[in-house]
Amino acid sequence: MTHSVVTADGLTEALNDLVDRVHGAEFAVVLSPDGLLLGASRGVHDELADQLSSLVAGLEALGSAATRVCVGGTLRQIVVQMARAFLFVATTRNGAILTVRIGADAEVGDMAYEVALFVGQAERHLPVYLAPASTVTTGEISAADRSR
Template sequence: MTHSAVTADGLTDALNDLVDRVHGAEFAVVLSPDGLLLGASRDVDDELGDQLASLVAGLESLGLAAARVCVGGALRQVVVQMAKAFLFVATTRNGAILTVRISGDAEVGDMAYEVALFVGQAERHLPVYLEPATATSGGIGAAHRRS
């Protein structure tokens, strides 16, 4: 059995499909665990991509800290509700970070379902990231990666 290589085009297509499927979805991006932009849906230019990478890396860090301090188990997602939009940030099983923005009048439940579906199938479109050595020995990283 052969495995297809991960391609930027395949990731872009998957993100565009995610945005197209859900009413109100405006854009989607995927970051590596260290905050590098791996792919984006249409209408995300370089400047917005860079801004999102910085923003999402900060949100992810806050979420991981909250999970650790509150002993809440693994971080699954962060949702930011604004007056006119929602931002969903979810970590995939392979360590990448999916971020989707939807308009404030969209159905949040539909987007939550689609984000969960994408996260569950992320290995089709994304490389696998290895955990830091401290995570495998029960260090700080272990708590947020285990599900």
């Protein structure tokens, strides 16, 4: 079995394609589960990437807390609706986090579809991040992990 090597160029191209497919999409980034930038579409400068890393880490933490409190299963997607934009944040099966910003006049349904499609095919472009051993063996988050 051969394994493809993840390249920054391949991920950048995939993110640019995602942004190009939906009218009104402005940028896309992919972060590792711990918030490190893995790739970005055109137009994402270093300062924006740093700000998004912090923002998305906070959103993911809130979303994960909501899944535990509300017993809702695993977190799949967060959508933030603002006056002039939407922010889609979706966790891939690989564990990476896709974030896409679209303008308020863009078709939200089209973007939701494209985000789901990208997430479903993420293993082509991204490394796999393993879950902590406590969640793998039991499927539950331990009390110690919840307190962090």
